[in-house]
Amino acid sequence: MVLKKLPDWLIDLCKDIKSSGGRAFLVGGCVRDGLLGHLVKDYDIEVYRLPSAQVREILERHGKVNTVGEHFAVYKLRPSRKSDTEVDVSLPRRESKHGSGHRGFIVQGDPWLSFQEAASRRDFTINAILYDPIDGIFIDPCNGLRDLNNKELRAVNANTFKDDSLRVLRAAQLSSRYRLRIEESTKLLCQNTNLKDIPKERIWEELKKILLFSPVPSLGFTNLLELGVINQLFPMLWELHSSLVIQNPYSPRDSAWNYVLASLDRGRFFAEELSEPEKISVFLSIIGTRLTHSSLISFLDCLGLHTYRGFHVREQVITLRNVHLLPYKAFYQAQQGKPVAFILRRIARLTDPKLVNCLVKALFLEASEQIVVWFEENLQALGAEKPFLRGRHILELGIPPGPTVRKILLQVYEYQIDGQVNSFENAKLLASDLLSKMNLRTFQESGLRNSLT
Numbered sequence: 001m002v003l004k005k006l007p008d009w010l011i012d013l014c015k016d017i018k019s020s021g022g023r024a025f026l027v028g029g030c031v032r033d034g035l036l037g038h039l040v041k042d043y044d045i046e047v048y049r050l051p052s053a054q055v056r057e058i059l060e061r062h063g064k065v066n067t068v069g070e071h072f073a074v075y076k077l078r079p080s081r082k083s084d085t086e087v088d089v090s091l092p093r094r095e096s097k098h099g100s101g102h103r104g105f106i107v108q109g110d111p112w113l114s115f116q117e118a119a120s121r122r123d124f125t126i127n128a129i130l131y132d133p134i135d136g137i138f139i140d141p142c143n144g145l146r147d148l149n150n151k152e153l154r155a156v157n158a159n160t161f162k163d164d165s166l167r168v169l170r171a172a173q174l175s176s177r178y179r180l181r182i183e184e185s186t187k188l189l190c191q192n193t194n195l196k197d198i199p200k201e202r203i204w205e206e207l208k209k210i211l212l213f214s215p216v217p218s219l220g221f222t223n224l225l226e227l228g229v230i231n232q233l234f235p236m237l238w239e240l241h242s243s244l245v246i247q248n249p250y251s252p253r254d255s256a257w258n259y260v261l262a263s264l265d266r267g268r269f270f271a272e273e274l275s276e277p278e279k280i281s282v283f284l285s286i287i288g289t290r291l292t293h294s295s296l297i298s299f300l301d302c303l304g305l306h307t308y309r310g311f312h313v314r315e316q317v318i319t320l321r322n323v324h325l326l327p328y329k330a331f332y333q334a335q336q337g338k339p340v341a342f343i344l345r346r347i348a349r350l351t352d353p354k355l356v357n358c359l360v361k362a363l364f365l366e367a368s369e370q371i372v373v374w375f376e377e378n379l380q381a382l383g384a385e386k387p388f389l390r391g392r393h394i395l396e397l398g399i400p401p402g403p404t405v406r407k408i409l410l411q412v413y414e415y416q417i418d419g420q421v422n423s424f425e426n427a428k429l430l431a432s433d434l435l436s437k438m439n440l441r442t443f444q445e446s447g448l449r450n451s452l453t
Helices: 008-019 029-035 052-060 115-119 144-149 166-178 184-191 200-213 217-226 229-233 235-242 256-270 276-288 293-303 313-323 326-335 341-350 353-362 368-379 391-395 403-417 424-452
Strands: 023-027 044-048 063-069 074-079 087-090 093-097 105-109 130-132 137-139 244-246 253-255
Touching: 008 023, 008 044, 008 052, 008 074, 023 029, 029 130, 029 144, 052 063, 052 074, 093 115, 166 184, 166 200, 166 217, 166 229, 200 217, 200 276, 200 293, 217 229, 217 256, 229 235, 235 256, 235 293, 253 256, 256 276, 256 353, 276 293, 276 313, 276 353, 293 313, 313 341, 313 353, 326 341, 326 353, 326 368, 341 353, 341 368, 341 403, 353 368, 391 403, 391 424, 403 424
Parallel strands: 044 087
Antiparallel strands: 023 044, 023 130, 063 074, 074 087, 093 105, 130 137, 244 253
C-alpha cells in the first residue's frame, strides 16, 4: 500500500532531507485523503532527526520559506518548481496545556521525539498516520489504518481530547465528509466538551467544510446536533425541532429541522455548477428560510460571516431568504391569468436568478417541479429591467449630491418594477412628487423641533 502520484518536487525535497541525516514523513490530512482515494491538494511534512536551523537551510534550497513559529519550528514552503503551492513543514511537536480554551497551549518543536509521542498530540487516529514517501512505508502508532479501514472516527487520547474544543466540530465535519461512524467513547467526549471558547472564524471554517465538501450535508448537521454543538453554539437552530412545516400534500407534518436537512442534501446536488461563494449563499439561505429574520442575523453573527472571497455572502443569504417564495407567487398568479412580469423583474433586480432557481429546486414544496420548469423558462426571457432614471436626472431637480438622491432613485425604481411607472416622463414626475413630500416632511419636523425648544 503506497500513496500514488506524489509530485516530483516533493520527492526530491524528502530525498534531500534524508541525505542530510533526517527523515521526512507526510502526515495528517494528505495521508488520510490519499488512502481514501481523494485528490490531495495540500501536503504537510514532518521532519525527524534534524534541528530546525538545518531544516530551514534545506527548505531554502527548494523554494521560498516563511516562518510561522520559529520556537516550535513550523515553516511554509513555496517550492520553486510549484510556486502556486504552499507546503507546511514542521518538526514533531509536544504540547502542554497552560490556559483555558482552544488556544491555551505551549507548543515546542523537538526533532528527537518518538513517533508515538509526536502522534499523541493529534486529534483522531486517522490523522495520526505517517507516510515515508522515499521508503514507501507507513508508521501507524495509533492504529489509524485499522480505523480508516473500518470507517471509524476515534480520538487519539481521551485524557487530552477536551483540551482543544475545536475537535468536536472537526469530528462532525470529518464524519460527514468521509462517512465515518464516530466511535462511542469519542462521541461521549465530544458531548461533554464546553465549546464556548471557540472563535467565530474557526466555527465557520468547520461548518464551511460540511457545506462545501460533505456529499451529504445532513449527516454533518445531524452530528452537530448529537454532539451538542447546536445546543451550545446555535440556539436558533435548536428551536427548529419544535417548529413544524408541511413538506407536501403526500408527506406528514415534520419538524423544520428535518425539512432543512433534506433541503440541504437536495441543494448539494443542484448547486454543483455554482462557485463556492454562491453555494454557501444558497445553503445558508436554505437554513434561513426556516428562521425569522432576526434569528437568521443571529446565526450569521455566530459565524462572524460577512464576505467570502470578496462575495457579499451575508447580504446574499438575507436576500435569497426574503425572495424565496416569489417564484411560487408568480407561478400561481400566472395560472390565474394575472400579470407576473413585475415579480420576475424584482427577483432579477435583487439577486442572481440562478441562485433563486437552485434554492427553489432544493426546497421541496408543493408543485416544486412544475414551478422550477416554469420559472426557468420565464427567467430566460426576462432580465433585470433598467431604471428609467439615473442620478443625473435627480440632480437636475435641484437636489445636491447625497443619500437623498439614492433614496429617491430606489423608490422610483420600485414603482417601475411594480408596473406603476412605465415611462421616463412618469418616472421624473414621481421623483418630483417624492422630493416635494420629503421636503414637506423635513419642514414639518423642523417646525416641531423648533416649537419644542
